[in-house]
Amino acid sequence: MLRGLPARTLPQRVVRAATRPLRVLRRRWVAGGAILTYHRVAEPGSSPFGLSVSPNHFEAHLAYLSTRCRVMPLLEMARRLACDDLPPRSVAVTFDDGYVDNLRNARPLLERYEVPGTVFVATGYIGGERAFWWDELATLMLEGAVPAELALPLGDGTRRWPTDTPPARRAAMWAVHGILRDLAPTARESTLDALRRWAGHAPRVDDASRAMTADELRVLVRDDLVDVGGHTVAHAALSALDADARAVEIAAPREVLGRLLARPIEAHAHPYGIDTDDAAELAVRAGYSAACAGGIGSVEAGDDPMRLPRFTVHDCDAGTFRRVVEHHLVD
Numbered sequence: 035m036l037r038g039l040p041a042r043t044l045p046q047r048v049v050r051a052a053t054r055p056l057r058v059l060r061r062r063w064v065a066g067g068a069i070l071t072y073h074r075v076a077e078p079g080s081s082p083f084g085l086s087v088s089p090n091h092f093e094a095h096l097a098y099l100s101t102r103c104r105v106m107p108l109l110e111m112a113r114r115l116a117c118d119d120l121p122p123r124s125v126a127v128t129f130d131d132g133y134v135d136n137l138r139n140a141r142p143l144l145e146r147y148e149v150p151g152t153v154f155v156a157t158g159y160i161g162g163e164r165a166f167w168w169d170e171l172a173t174l175m176l177e178g179a180v181p182a183e184l185a186l187p188l189g190d191g192t193r194r195w196p197t198d199t200p201p202a203r204r205a206a207m208w209a210v211h212g213i214l215r216d217l218a219p220t221a222r223e224s225t226l227d228a229l230r231r232w233a234g235h236a237p238r239v240d241d242a243s244r245a246m247t248a249d250e251l252r253v254l255v256r257d258d259l260v261d262v263g264g265h266t267v268a269h270a271a272l273s274a275l276d277a278d279a280r281a282v283e284i285a286a287p288r289e290v291l292g293r294l295l296a297r298p299i300e301a302h303a304h305p306y307g308i309d310t311d312d313a314a315e316l317a318v319r320a321g322y323s324a325a326c327a328g329g330i331g332s333v334e335a336g337d338d339p340m341r342l343p344r345f346t347v348h349d350c351d352a353g354t355f356r357r358v359v360e361h362h363l364v365d
């Protein structure tokens with residue numbers, strides 16, 4: 035309908051309204067897919083950040099995916115995108131961070147439903163001797179007795195939050211989470227140190243919430259069902275680092291995981307879904323052949339395999355999951 039007309043002369047809402055049905059048709063009939071992001075497969079109470087999907091719900095998700103979608107390894111999806119050969123309703127399943135429940139709870143269900151998966155590992159946490167920083171933050175701020183106020187020295191001065199009630203503690207935790215997320219790893223660690231001093235202790239790592247050890251990672255990838263990829267060393271906000279440090283954070287996991295697991299590491303995912311202009315180029319230079327760095331959304335033919343979009347799956351029943359996946363596969 036619009037062919038031959040200079041689109042820039044039309045009001046943008048007219049252009050959007052006219053092209054939207056074409057985009058839906060393209061998604062429905064030409065090619066399309068979705069990359070799902072999970073973090074933990076564990077009871078929802080295990081994560082105050084909503085990172086856990088219960089094993090029961092996860093099984094319901096897999097039952098749906100294995101019968102109604104074309105599940106494939108992430109690397110196969112990337113290869114098929116590159117040669118414009120992605121079948122409709124293609125889905126790849128990924129897990130971020132490297133939690134031990136990926137091995138204990140997720141892998142047996144992936145086996146049962148024959149659904150392949152890719153686990154992105156933040157290699158600085160391998161071994162599980164220290165908790166992921168956000169889990170330690172939650173333990174420090176939500177559990178046990180703490181002072182009535184938190185005063186935290188930060189780069190631009192001291193910030194203060196009341197911590198005298200459970201809701202106040204929870205609000206303070208979310209505020210500090212937002213600050214720590216965007217700090218470079220060294221600044222994040224010194225702020226966590228200040229929090230440990232404030233709380234009066236360094237919490238023990240919860241065995242159910244830790245990262246996998248090297249031996250557990252070897253069990254995880256013992257066949258071709260589950261693959262692993264890099265997720266930086268320190269679960270770093272790449273935008274907080276200079277170019278040299280970004281290059282190290284992206285490249286080092288490929289070497290570390292490759293050595294630990296004696297296999298090539300081909301995929302990478304950027305933490306927090308945060309991209310930088312050079313992230314795709316740095317992932318190519320590191321030797322990866324696929325990278326999840328394209329923000330939130332669906333994949334379709336022509337997408338850059340180094341900037342694949344994904345979307346996060348939250349704890350939800352089969353009906354909600356079906357609606358979310360269908361939305362991403364169609365529009």
Ligand SMILES: [Zn+2]
Binds near residue numbers: 130131265269306
């Ligand atoms: Zn992550």
